[in-house]
Structures are given as C-alpha cells and as structure tokens.
Amino acid sequence: MIFRHPVFWLTLVFAGVMIWLPLHGNNVSLREDLILVAVAIILASNLNLMIGYTGYVNFGHIVFYGLGGYVGLYLATVRGWNLVLSALLAGVVVSICALLFGLGILRLRGAYFALATIGILVAVQSFVSNFDPFGRSTGMYVSFEAYQPWGGARRALWITYFLVIAVMALSMILSLAIKISKFGLGLFAIREDEDAAVVLGVNATVYKAIIYSVSAFLPAVAGTLMFYKNGMVDPSIAFEFMLSLEGIVMLMLGGKGTVIGAALGGGLYEKLRSYLLTSPKLSNFHLVIAGGLLLVVVLFAPGGLIGWLYRFVPRSEKVIE
Amino acid sequence: MSGIVASMIDGVLIGAVYGLAAMGLSLIWGVMDVINLTHGAVIVLGMFGMYLLFAAFPVNAYLLLLPVIAVGLVLGLIIYWTSVHWVIDRPQLASLLSTFAVNMIIIGIGTAVWSTSPYNVNFTLRGITIGAYTFTGNHIAAAVGAVVIALALELFLNRTRQGKAIRAVADNREAAELMGISSTMVLALAFAIGIALATASGALVSTLFPFTILSGATYQMKSFVVTVLAGLGKPLGALVAGILLGLLEGAVTPFIAVSWIPLIEFGLFVVVLVAFPKGLFARSTA
Numbered sequence: 084m085i086f087r088h089p090v091f092w093l094t095l096v097f098a099g100v101m102i103w104l105p106l107h108g109n110n111v112s113l114r115e116d117l118i119l120v121a122v123a124i125i126l127a128s129n130l131n132l133m134i135g136y137t138g139y140v141n142f143g144h145i146v147f148y149g150l151g152g153y154v155g156l157y158l159a160t161v162r163g164w165n166l167v168l169s170a171l172l173a174g175v176v177v178s179i180c181a182l183l184f185g186l187g188i189l190r191l192r193g194a195y196f197a198l199a200t201i202g203i204l205v206a207v208q209s210f211v212s213n214f215d216p217f218g219r220s221t222g223m224y225v226s227f228e229a230y231q232p233w234g235g236a237r238r239a240l241w242i243t244y245f246l247v248i249a250v251m252a253l254s255m256i257l258s259l260a261i262k263i264s265k266f267g268l269g270l271f272a273i274r275e276d277e278d279a280a281v282v283l284g285v286n287a288t289v290y291k292a293i294i295y296s297v298s299a300f301l302p303a304v305a306g307t308l309m310f311y312k313n314g315m316v317d318p319s320i321a322f323e324f325m326l327s328l329e330g331i332v333m334l335m336l337g338g339k340g341t342v343i344g345a346a347l348g349g350g351l352y353e354k355l356r357s358y359l360l361t362s363p364k365l366s367n368f369h370l371v372i373a374g375g376l377l378l379v380v381v382l383f384a385p386g387g388l389i390g391w392l393y394r395f396v397p398r399s400e401k402v403i404e
Numbered sequence: 405m406s407g408i409v410a411s412m413i414d415g416v417l418i419g420a421v422y423g424l425a426a427m428g429l430s431l432i433w434g435v436m437d438v439i440n441l442t443h444g445a446v447i448v449l450g451m452f453g454m455y456l457l458f459a460a461f462p463v464n465a466y467l468l469l470l471p472v473i474a475v476g477l478v479l480g481l482i483i484y485w486t487s488v489h490w491v492i493d494r495p496q497l498a499s500l501l502s503t504f505a506v507n508m509i510i511i512g513i514g515t516a517v518w519s520t521s522p523y524n525v526n527f528t529l530r531g532i533t534i535g536a537y538t539f540t541g542n543h544i545a546a547a548v549g550a551v552v553i554a555l556a557l558e559l560f561l562n563r564t565r566q567g568k569a570i571r572a573v574a575d576n577r578e579a580a581e582l583m584g585i586s587s588t589m590v591l592a593l594a595f596a597i598g599i600a601l602a603t604a605s606g607a608l609v610s611t612l613f614p615f616t617i618l619s620g621a622t623y624q625m626k627s628f629v630v631t632v633l634a635g636l637g638k639p640l641g642a643l644v645a646g647i648l649l650g651l652l653e654g655a656v657t658p659f660i661a662v663s664w665i666p667l668i669e670f671g672l673f674v675v676v677l678v679a680f681p682k683g684l685f686a687r688s689t690a
Contacts, residue, residue, distance in 0.1 A: 140497060191677055194439045194496050198628050199677065202670035205625060209666040335501065370512030378505035381498055382490050
C-alpha cells in the first residue's frame with residue numbers, strides 16, 4: 084500500500100511546507116521563487132519515469148510542457164473555458180499525442196530514440212510557429228478579463244500557485260505509485276535488459292508507449308498553469324531546449340530512478356540556477372557551471388546525491404525507497 | 405521551372421557541406437558507438453574559428469581551412485580525454501550525457517564571449533552566371549572544399565596504416581587489439597578526426613551564411629538526419645546523403661516557408677529510421 088510508504092507522507096509534508104512558506108506573511112517574491120522550484124520538480128519527476136525507470140533518454144521532454152501550455156491556454160483564453168478543466172484537457176490531449184509519437188519512435192532503441200526526441204521537439208516547435216490558431220511566432224496573450232472569474236489577477240496568481248504545488252505533489256506520488264507497482268517492475272526490467280524483459284513476458288512496446296504518454300500528462304497541466312500565470316506564451320519560451328536539457332541535469336544531480344532524488348535535484352538545481360542568474364559575476368556562466376556539474380556527476384557519481392547517500396549510509400536505502 | 409533547377413543546384417552545393425559535417429558524426433558513431441552531442445557546438449567553434457582567423461589574416465578564406473582543421477584535431481583530443489575516454493565502456497547513456505555536458509560548457513562559454521548576436525565572414529568570391537541565375541562563388545568553393553576533404557578522409561581510411569587501424573577497431577575492437585593495435589590511441593585519433601571534420605564544415609558554412617553561437621543546433625540536427633540516411637560508419641555515404649538532403653531542401657524551398665523545413669527533415673528522419681534502420685546504402689549482407 085502506498086499510504087504505508089514514508090515517501091508518500093514526506094511528499095505531503097513537503098507540499099504543505101511549500102504552501103505555508105509564502106502564505107505566511109503574504110510573501111509574493113518567495114512565492115515566485117517557489118513556483119519555479121515546483122515546476123523544476125514536476126519536470127524532473129516526470130522525466131525520471133523515462134530516464135530513471137525505463138532507461139530511455141528523452142531530450143525533448145519540454146515539448147509536453149510547451150504543447151500542453153499552448154493547448155490549455157488556447158482553451159482557457161480563446162474558448163473561455165474553466166482553467167482547471169482546460170489544464171486537464173490539455174494533459175489528455177498531449178498524452179494522446181505522446182502515445183501516437185511514442186508508438187512511432189519507441190520502436191527505436193537507446194540512442195536512436197534519444198535523437199528522435201530532439202526531432203520531435205524541433206518538429207512540434209516548427210509546427211506551432213506556423214499554426215494560426217496559436218498565434219504563429221508571436222504567441223498568445225492572456226487578456227486581463229480572463230482573471231476575473233477568480234476574483235482578479237492577484238487572487239488568480241495565488242490560486243495557480245496552489246494548483247502548481249498540487250501538480251508537484253501529484254507528480255511525486257505518481258512516481259512513487261509506479262515505482263512500487265508491477266508495471267514499474269516491468270519498466271525496470273526494460274531498463275536493465277530489454278530483450279530479456281521481452282522474453283520474460285513484459286510487453287515492452289506497450290509498456291514504453293504507456294510510460295511515455297504518462298510522463299506527458301502532468302507537465303502539460305503544469306504548462307497550462309504556468310503560461311496562464313505568466314499571461315503570455317510564444318514558441319521560444321514554450322519549447323526552450325535548454326530547459327529540457329536542464330531537466331536532465333536536475334535528474335542526474337539528484338539521482339535518477341528515485342522519487343526523492345528527482346525532487347531533490349529539481350529543487351536544488353533551480354535554487355542554484357536562480358542564484359547564478361542573479362549573481363552579476365556568474366550570470367553569464369550558468370550554462371558552463373550546469374554542464375560542468377553534469378560532467379562531474381556522469382563521470383564520478385552516476386547515482387547522483389541519493390546514490391552517494393545510499394553508498395555511505397546503506398541503511399537509508401531501505402528506509403527511503 | 406529553371407528557377408527550381410537553379411535552387412536544386414544550389415541545394416546540392418550546400419548539401420555537400422551538410423555531408424561533410426555529418427561525416428564527422430558518422431565516423432565517431434561508427435568507430436566507437438558514441439553519439440557525439442558536442443557536434444553542434446564544435447561546428448559553431450569552426451565558424452568562430454574561421455571568423456577570428458579571417459579577422460586576423462584577411463587572405464582567401466578557404467586557405468584558412470587548414471589551420472581550422474588543425475585546431476579541430478587538438479580540440480578533438482581534448483574532448484576525448486576529458487569526457488569520452490572514461491565512459492566508453494559504460495552504457496550509451498553515459499557518453500550521451502557526458503558529451504552533452506561538454507556541449508553545454510562550450511555553448512555557455514561561447515555565449516559569454518560572443519553573446520548570441522549574429523556574425524559573418526565578410527569574404528566573397530566571384531560567382532558563375534548561367535542565363536538569368538548566378539551561383540555565388542562561395543557556394544561553389546564551399547562545395548569543392550567539402551568534397552576534397554571528404555575524398556582525403558576516404559584515402560586516409562583506405563590507404564594509410566593509421567586509417568586501416570581505425571577501420572579495424574570499428575569492425576571489432578577486441579580482434580584489433582589482439583592484432584597489436586593500441587585501440588585507445590586509435591579511438592582518440594578517430595574522435596579527433598571526427599571533430600576536425602565538424603569544425604571544417606562549420607568554417608565552410610561561416611562563409612555562406614551569417615551565424616550565432618546557437619546556430620550549431622540546426623546543423624547538428626541535419627547531421628543526424630544525414631547520418632541516419634547514410635547508415636552508420638559510412639563516411640562517403642554521408643557525403644552523398646548530405647547532397648541528397650541539400651537537393652531536397654533546394655527542391656522544396658521555392659514552394660514553402662523555410663520555417664517548415666525542420667518538420668520535413670524530422671519526418672524524413674523518423675521514416676528512414678523506422679523503414680531503413682541500416683540506412684539507404686545498406687548492402688544486403690548477412
């Protein structure tokens with residue numbers, strides 16, 4: 084049962100703290116910091132389902148966030164639908180797209196798949212930049228009236244913050260639920276040796292397509308919420324390749340394959356990035372430092388921070404996950 | 405009608421440069437099964453190398469290819485010993501991520517030094533005019549340069565002892581070691597040559613189009629498409645596939661907006677990967 088798992092309760096406590104911190108004293112700038120941390124955790128956790136659990140590198144994970152945000156924002160502003168409904172529907176649409184893409188490109192193994200995911204990102208970005216209903220390369224704006232149903236922009240921003248935190252908690256719980264399920268075991272088998280897994284009766288094609296599609300859902304919801312909060316979206320913001328790649332750095336830093344590792348890496352990296360970007364001396368070098376970090380982790384500590392913890396305190400692996 | 409033909413001929417000329425870029429990727433991929441994600445960044449370094457050299461020595465830009473290639477070889481050895489050598493026997497994920505990390509470092513430093521504003525190499529050769537159409541001299545010279553370098557590589561791989569050692573290691577590393585070939589040195593050499601080819605192609609591209617530090621991603625994507633079209637480890641096939649891709653681009657650009665091209669290229673990439681996983685030029689051997 085998932086309720087007996089310490090990580091489940093840890094997630095709830097963490098989400099509670101994330102809500103309490105900015106609410107206490109109505110600290111808006113802290114809220115804006117934390118919403119980025121939450122988005123980083125959402126992206127890293129869902130990316131973990133592919134890289135950490137299934138062993139397939141997805142370089143274009145941000146496409147789910149961007150496309151979902153576009154679809155959701157289109158429904159919420161142009162069509163005038165309820166925000167939550169739009170976000171959920173965006174998740175469903177993007178998951179179906181992912182399933183279709185997945186059935187095509189998941190026939191590719193290993194590195195070929197990784198390359199195809201870059202292609203998907205480029206192709207979807209080029210499609211959206213030429214698609215009239217989405218405003219082509221100028222993007223879309225949220226008119227000020229769109230915030231009225233929530234009681235004005237100020238309240239709407241708080242509500243989207245709570246929703247993003249909820250999506251973050253759901254991402255971690257989803258990762259945990261998959262990890263302790265039989266389905267998750269099948270994914271781990273694919274990661275270790277796909278041919279052997281197939282021989283032992285794991286339907287690898289279906290498993291991979293499902294997890295690819297599942298890993299698309301919550302990022303798409305988060306994309307809708309974030310673009311709604313920002314009030315605008317355009318193709319270069321929605322499909323930022325660097326963010327896609329930084330997701331991989333977060334995951335490797337924290338420790339791929341673990342729920343806590345993905346969240347830890349996402350949170351820490353986002354904090355580090357915002358520190359570097361605001362520091363006058365280092366702001367130009369944040370990519371260099373991120374790259375250096377990734378290189379060091381890949382070469383010397385493939386298990387990330389959680390891997391270190393497990394190595395030096397072996398008992399912790401049993402307690403945590 | 406003749407406009408399309410002219411556009412296709414121009415496509416072929418540019419395609420030869422795409423082919424040269426892809427040869428670098430294909431060589432590394434074929435010899436050591438590493439997908440070199442520094443490729444795009446290295447192409448951009450070739451562009452800036454040409455820019456800096458031309459600014460310092462304003463001679464015929466195509467003469468400057470030789471120093472660019474020399475710098476590329478050294479750069480290749482540096483990248484090999486920092487990020488590839490240690491992960492070569494680990495699962496492919498490791499080398500994918502480590503070369504990617506180097507890519508981020510290069511792009512990060514490049515952005516800090518040159519920002520993301522466009523640069524160009526201000527050098528023009530006189531073109532050839534046929535009827536109403538003029539083919540610029542730069543396009544012709546770049547295509548000739550690409551073909552000459554490609555043929556030089558082919559000669560090197562087939563006629564020299566070092567080249568044969570590279571092919572032997574690509575075929576079967578263990579067997580090659582048993583024959584007394586030091587596979588580490590051969591891998592480093594092959595990696596350096598692959599990087600040098602990428603810098604050379606970048607230098608050629610810099611004489612054709614303006615570029616920014618982020619231009620590499622486009623050419624990296626094209627190189628992947630070309631490599632997959634040609635099949636792995638077939639450098640000369642990559643040149644031919646590059647020319648085919650250029651031809652295709654030349655044939656479609658008169659009809660559709662340029663911003664659709666990534667979608668078409670990617671479609672081609674997936675179709676070829678799924679339908680011809682060994683490339684278009686695969687021989688039916690067991």
